[in-house]
Amino acid sequence: EREDVLTVLVRLEQPFTSLDQDGPRTFRIKTNTLGASRKDEIRDTFAEQLGVPVESFQVNSGIDEAKSLIGQTARLEFKERTCSDRFCIDFTDSDIGLTGDDLERADPVVDSTGIGWSISIQFNDRGTDIFSDLTRRITGVETKRIAIILDDEQLLAPVARAWIRDGRSEITGNFTREEVRTRSIQLDSGRLPVPLKIIQESDVDALLGSESLKRSLMAGIVGLGLVMLFMVAYYRMAGLVAAVSLVVYSLIVLAIFKMIPITLTLSHIGGFILSIGMAVDANVLIFERMKEEVRIGRTLASSMEVGFNRAWPAIRDGNFSTLITCIVLIWFGDRLGGGLITGFAISLMIGVFASMFTAVVVSRNLLQLLAWIGLGRKISLFTPERLRRAGDAAAGGS
Template identity: 40%
Template sequence: MKIRIIAIMLLLVGGLIGYFNYNSQVDLTSKFPFKLGLDLAGGTQLTYQADISNLSADNIGESMSALRDVIERRTNLFGVSEPLVQVEKAGEDYRLIVELPGVTDINQAVTLIGQTPLLEFKKEKDNTQEILNAQMVTFEALQNGDANITPDPLASEDPYQSTGLTGRYLENAQLIFNSQTGEPTVLLTFNAEGKEMFAQITKENLNKVIAIYLDGQPITTPVVRSEIRDGKAEISGGFTPEEAKELVRNLNYGALPVPIELISTQTVGASLGEDVLNKGIFAGIYGLIAVSLFLIIWYRLPGLLSVIALMMYVTIVLALFKLIPVTLTSAGIAGFILSIGMAVDANILVFERIKEELRKGMDIESATREGFSRAWLSIRDSNTSSIITGIILFWFGTSLVKGFALTFIVGVVVSMFTALTVSRTFLLAVSPSGRGKISSFLFSCGITR
């Protein structure tokens, strides 16, 4: 009785997970939709070769990370939905892969990436405070849900104006800590020309804000306390060490930290991506139906129960794809479909072991327990080798191969759970302690009676 209650609970949990998958997909406001790759959603992929010839081995990793952050900031600035920017090492070369969903114009995509991020120092306008007040009033009204508010025209203006001092005059920025308070502070150092400009700007803007902008967005707004003639300035504002470190990196890499060269482009139209997605879904459904029919016809009742377990397997894996989240590509769907075969393979190993035990004269319940016990080692070794292969592919493969490897690994891990826990629970819940004619037929396989 206890094992049957557990089986019913597993069915209920599987139903709830299935409902989560369905509801999170049809609800347009859901936080857990499937995340589709470029080949399924449509868009543009740009591949850049990074020139690391002038970088020391110790600085390559940090510089490539900064390059990725700069490009991500630029694509986000232009409103690209969920861009994917990743660094890839191919031999001794470093490449930057940029995927821009929804952007099918290659020239537009190249323009987005190719422009150098701009670091600017701006000063207050005569009406800066009025603009800031208007922006605050508008923001608070929107936060309170006041849809009838008439925005003040000032709210759309930039409260600061250019001084002509940009990132090209900045020699470097570094993180230091106040010797008395231990507070993290950012130290700016300008080159000779920037030193003169900064001295003049600070002299004319005592007790006023000099805003530092990166890619058109203010990242800090320090107040000038005195004229600065040595070309150095300290920015303090209650930063945490991590925030100060990030600010230093942004200031140092206002321009691209690593020269890049466009080496390839790829565009996938939205209709083509939808067609690929539909074909992948239908391939998975047809494959699942074919496997299910084989299991039911050949293995009868155990086959039927394994099909139910297989449905739970699919449900659990799809939920994990949403929660992790996994970016689904055509290669990733292929890896998922392949893992379904691995899940079926584990069940077949168990069924064949059960058949052997039944031939020795065991009752069905004992044969089921012994069959799972004896099949475990084979299933463990087979799936472990598959997982190791998947990890190697994910670690050393390209982005396309990584998509395949990740879905394959997730699928194999879940298949071990469903084959050895869910299938076992279902079989034991219906296994009789004896061997009647009907039970013998239901637990037989093939064309035997």
């Protein structure tokens, strides 16, 4: 019997991952994906050639799960829930006239903190008015919830934390990526008055995302390499110190992103790249101050110490100004639901703290190490300019 089943699968040209026999004339076939028309073909072929009926098709892949969710007719309702206590064990739901017809869209997004996942919802004009009135009344009330009912079953029951006036909101919680994707599909299906029927389907490999990732990584590596090359070419040994400091900075920031963890989106990458420029800028300020001190006759070790002390106020003020801007962006992004703004601000803030640490601690100690091992006597190794000390100029004039 097993050989007969294999023969039918080969004739159908149906790929499968495993074929298990659970009992007499009972088999379990696993495959990655299976379209609706393909299911009908397999059912008819097994019935005609083997006389074995196909009992059921169990959804195992994300593609089939999404198609199954989309194909169901659903009735979505938003109700005002009144709980008997703050734990909401006993409750009553009252109709407020807000249904899936008033919902324009529901999307899985990275939440406003850039750390987890949330569901972004948007209502039409009518839904915006009803939702605004609802959140105005129940915000801050511990015994009130927004019950989201799908086909007479509770889908979600979030708490209103702010008065939402524009009809745009995020439902947050300890969601995984798959959970927010599923909930978004269910919310979208609930706003459709009729079921969807799949007329045509096609599979597309995930080459675009892979290619974009490779190009983004290559662009980042090339950009970082060009910055390091310029620093080494112009500032020589000091530029080499800046390059090492920049590598340490990148490792620190990426380690922080991993520990939190933060899902890197375009906004996070933009903030990270901008903070790289700020880290280089801090090193440039320090090195230029060092050159000024060398010109007036100080030794390299003394120029390093004085240069750091004089460059620090400018580095501090510039970075603290950026941190204030980041705080303002986070505050507005959290209030207005701007996930992109908040993600950019958070990654930029982390990068600013890391850049201050590497510029003041890593670069300073590496330069002092170079001076200690004797390279401090060779001023030409630290700048391409032919610096004339003030004492040399005075001697030449006399």
